[in-house]
Amino acid sequence: MFCTQCGVRAMAPSRFCGQCGARLPVPVPAPEAPAREISRRQMTVLFCDLVGSTTLAEALDAEDLFEALRAYHTLVKRIAVRFNGHVAKVVGDGVDVYFGYPMANEDDAVRAIHAGLAIVEGIGSLAGPDGKPYGLGVRVGLATGRVTVGQTDTLAIAGATPNLAARIQAEAQPGQVLVSPVTRRIAGPQFDYDDLGPVALKGFADPVRLSAVAGVKGFNSRSAWRGRDGALPMIGRERELARLRQAWEACRHGPGEAVLVMGEAGLGKSRLATALAESLHDEPHLVIRLQCSPFHTNSVLYPFVQHLMAAAGFARHDSPQAQIEKLEAQLAIAGISEPQDLALMASLLDIPVDGRYPPLEMPPPARLQLAGELLVRYFAELTSQVPMVSTEALLALYFRGVTRSKPLLIVFDDLHWIDPSSLELLDKLLSTARLQHTLFVLTARPGFEHRFPPQARVPTIELRRLDAGQSRQMVAQLCHAIDLPASSVDLILSKTDGIPLFIEEMTRMVQDVQGVRSGLGLGSAGLGVPDTLLDLLTERLDRLGPAKALAQAAAALGQTFPTDLLAAVAQLPATTFEDQLNRLLASGLLLPHGPGQLKFKHALVENTAYDTTLLKTRVALHGRVVECLQGEFAALAQGAPELLAHHLARANRALEAARYLLQAGVQSLQGGAPREAAEHLKAGLQALQGVAEGPARAEVELGLLSVLGPTTMVLMGPGSAQFGEVQKRAHALCQSLPGKPRQFPITYGLCLYHWGRAEFDQALPLAQQLLHTANAIECGELDLGVAPHEAVMAACNMNGMIAFHRGESVQALAHLQRSVSLYQPERDAALYPVYLMDFGIFGRFYLALAHMACGEAEAAQQHALDAYTLAQRLNQPHSLGFSMLANFNIAVMRQEPEVALRFAEQCVGFSTQFGFPEFIGMARIVRGWATARRGQPEQGLADLEEGVRLWQSTGFENWQTWFVCLKAEILAELGRREQAVLEIDEQLERIQRNQERQFLPQLQRWRAALATG
Template identity: 30%
Template structure:
């Protein structure tokens, strides 16, 4: 049965237009699934089974019928969706299928309304004798978008549903228990008392719960000093000028502050109220998103404020205060006063009879608006008056008409109306915003980084805490949105990660989006059309930055036309979700970015995990069709996407795709090789570790090769003990999976470690085994590597330089035959070292120049740094050329080594280059600095480098007469 999108009426399948409102009926949209943060309200009648046992079925039905009707009315009144009636239990969802920013609060308020409704039903008919327990719980669920709850289709599933039922069972009679997330999200609006944790069935740990005992006073009491006023001085000055002009000209003025949720509209209004309150009276009103009689709610709040009416006042007290307020209005026109009285009586819902002459229960809209306007004029005539109306995006058109009507008045009255709204008002009521006449619009932008730092310092109470790297990441994630930052800090405090003095830990992993912020963003996403929302979801999988072509590629699905990426992205940009990047990093592709990383995170979190896995793989497929240079730049990004696809596929038992394990491991290994060439060895080691984590227990042969590569990196960064342990295990396991090549290379690396640490006999034994394996496999790469490592061994320990040089030249020739440029570069570097030790400095320099040329062609910063360092050492230690130029080269290489993490060459560069030159140049204090930097690194490596570092450190101390 088609459901009308305009009025919600069910219609027969053959209907083309709604039978209730005549709106065209669109074909039903296909259902889809989303992960959402929802709040579940579960209520059940106490003792119903025992009562029903002794009742006729017709009486059971008669008892439950008004209960069902009344509860549905109350729950839907607060924006809830009644998912099901189970016997006498009722399950309602808040946040599904459509999210609101305050779903947890709506649910708890609805729970109170349910309890009141039960009392009213019992008062109306004592025979019903109803009592209930209510449980409210917030958590993540899988929501079926498009499901028709009214026809029995399930809307949501997840543990949050079961836990809500457990809370309901444990709740007191006619009481409400809520879970922790609900409590955290609503504690500013609801009064709670913490209850004993409950041992919920099926839960491994007791569940913390709170009993909701009441709704806090809704009177608007802004506190301007709650948070430091940051970054809005220009806007505050503009508001003050409008206020001053209204006072000077004795004419009403209207200002509307426009900005997305959390941008600081309320804080700016509070600051304006503080300043305006020094010259006049300020009254606050706020538009509500739900409830009865909400059209004029902000005006009602203003009247209550002006008359001193409290939330706790009874009807008689309210009537008395309203009469007293009317007496204070400066008018002797009785007809005028009667109209004002009728208007206020209608607003408050309390009859009033000013001066005992006139009362009415009905009033036309024209009279109502006139009466409200005249009341405000009279207030302003007594003293300048500022009327603040918040959240105008929720206002009914009638209220907007009233505000415009008041602002257009030409009667002398120093009145300023200052409103706040979200940008969507420009779409729903474009005529309201303007700058003509006495109207003005102020748009609030984001805070810059320094302003964000100032706000964070105030939130933390210590400016030094805002200077840390972790604080910088929080500021960046907030994207200039003050509320996002405030709620993140609040969440960190709740989790014990920050106190008044320090960050308790900066290793917080991936911080979740605060519940309040998630609600704000989810509600905005749910206001998007289906295709636009799907586009946002697909874009979120690509990342914080994305490309139109990629999003289009992700949107191609069998049987479903893909959404138009360009039109949809323009909509997302207009709705303030994304922004277009002027210069794209991919040629020929329009590039976009989410306005806030949290927007991306919430959109991404809504995509089911199995679906996410598919889209991550699909993105890697899109990268493969890009031009070659672009593919190279996306190596790390593709690796991350495939890694996520594997992780997500494992997290759900019935994923729609098999985890792309080999594809992900290879992509991560490619990223490691790229990092080794450019960004550094520590990053490469982490990529190899991630590749191994992806594989888990699968593909043991591939695991061995990855472990081998990781061990090679470990050697370079000085983790020789860990590398040695890894290599021994790899060498032992390789024969079991038929990988003689891996065994050979593991033995080669072990022999290299033995050689560096002075274990010549062990090195010879392992290299002999490796040489035999290389010959047997016929692997040219391995033969070349054996030649290189063997050359270093026989030169350093056997003194056979000629044999070493011959071995190296043969290895280089083999590497050239197989066109392995990195291997050729390594050979030239090793040959330069042996030629240097032999005294052939010219030959060594030629080899180094050739190595540098190859390194630059390859884009390998690591090899370039090694060759540059050795060239500098030659100039300094062996006086080959300009020693000052040698020092410059060694300093340059040091910066590269710090970045790449190549510890073995780093020690040589510090000792043989910089320290020796400083000693020779009579700068022993500087030499000591270099050597003290070298010693800890040398100790990680062991062997001769430790002896050499300490030898020159002693020499530096002696030169300073400190030893």
């Protein structure tokens, strides 16, 4: 055992250091460290190197040099142990120290920086046996990142982080600590930095922005360290804050009270105490914060010492004389001025007094006891002073003799890290009757257990997680720079489980990504665990010991899973599995979730457990999951092909995964969910990227493309570039495969794309090919695996649409009548997932248009109404939208604005819900026309123009001649004839290019009418 204050080895069973008198560390059961096997983790690497070692070697005898190096190595090792670092490598005058291995700490980056500063400070004091300083200097570089590390024959590490730390160290000046951007971000505002800007480092392609650590900031709460205190209003803690206010009111004019605020990391315990202090700003009071430290759990009276140093205003380079004078002034506030008392407090703060006070002739335990009594007196006397928060103002008024009573708020943060001496002193403070008008707000995490003195009643406030509404409110409050899409907000909420710290860090990470990928939603695969939380979460996993491997196996299953499936995947002996599962449950990282079910406490814990699993182990775990889901646990995957696909993909069985994703896509389409279908199908294509070329891969790719094409058409319109890309790739792939599988529906899709783009010279040959093939199939001359009625309906539908837009109305009518006559709703419902088009409804839409073009208005109206009735019965959202288009277009052509307006408004609301942009565009165009007809031309024109913009954004090129006919009518009414003529002329030129002649007569009539006035 070593003294944490002076570093001298102590002999058991001593309780105090024989050298400096400090209380020795209290042995506590250490968490079971994981076996030093290979592991993936985030780690902060500290690399330090002596300055001028060559010059030193020339100046010193070899034996003296050896002693100097040994002293240097001992110093680094002692400081590393103090801050829970692991000395991994010592080579000459260079030392590598790892923070986060073999056990993670929640603040490894912070510990590493403190260690670096301590090494720089301590190196100058090293001296030889003769007391003469060696005159050593050191440079320190730190970097944080993901690595793979473990003990094989020797300790090995893979990743860029160690090299980066070494390169950063080489850029440091003597006595300087330089850190990487990630290290600085994780450590947060706990330190002052000098920004050195981007620096080119050998072996790294891009410059790295380096920062020099200038010093430690004197924050007095953990939430302040993270920059959270007072930054934004607190959410979801109104009830808890009211309870603290009630306790404050009770103690303002009476005896002292205490309240213990309990909650897991990140719930906002310190932030709640800060909110209480902020609420008192208009009242007479004094606030003192005492902060325990995770790496000073055995530093005697650490929170009290830090308070005295901060309250007295100690500066980093103060001389002992200056420190003594500041300490005396601070203690004078509480009426402490006796030389022996001052000597005790100077000794506690380790300030040399150089004969200023009489020597302390007492053993260390007695000194500690008297120092504790002085501190009790110090806090008791503070309550009888002036009602000011500022220590400087308090001191000034004290010397003027102002001594009016005031209440005192003492916030004692993070008792789970308190040193034993401080805990004893806290009990004394809570027990003393002299401490009037004082409220103690104590904060601690679950696991802190202490029996406070009987006379000190300490009620507990337990902080809960935020509910969904409060969590969403917090995200909105944090999103002041970048508005996040709803999908990203939902993702944040799903991963953070109502923990404010997690919400804050995840939101920041998503905002960073959104800043790069502006306007894009984020899928769950695009987000991991924020590096600012990785150390905290990894520490919890490391404390599980051997049960960590079971947590990693559970992470392969997802956030919720059956207990018996975990047992089957883990492949552990029954007693071992039960013991490790009990340990996981006791840790709180896994929770029961209904009969026979388990759940990770937080999604981020699950993500961290998975992220720290070796890649080979992941593959094996997912492979075992697949075996279970295809065997004993097949019922779990029934009806959920995406579940099997997920595990197959992660088991490096991408081809099988793609097949199941195709099933999932088809299943989603059949359930009326094209967006979900598109995601499954795209994931299947992505999975195939790593599969070698060959017939099996091509067959699966063609299957995915053949379904993704119609899906994209529904979501983005048949004229969209994305739909065209899918159809062109599918058509080329189909032509290259033996037997040309799926040739007919794929050709239909490619033809539909060219139709939507008004590229009739390319669409017409494909449509004629479809019709020729359909006739051959119907006559039995050809077998492509397509039923005769399907082939004829599709081919005639496509030829009829093209003929209509080309102005060949009679021919269009013949094709469309033949198509619709073959349609049988019950039989042909199965064709919808193939074409994502119901030929009975879409066929009637264009059949109605063809009748109207042939002058048969009544027949046109009836076919449109029949389409609407049929669509309501079939309950296919896309088909129902088409039926609305049929009715409002026919109503416009029949000059029935009221009917058109009713169907158009219905279509806008309906299509907005389901996300059909071209339907919304056309409906707004018609709504604009009908609105103008009702006497509001300006409003109608604006609506129509926005509808045209939406229509064009989908890539649609056809129908625009018709839209200009409607627009010209409104422009004429507004007296904007010249604009109407210009737009008509543009459409006449368009007709010359693409031969969409259906609405040419109407344009010509409007052109003539406008020209004659």
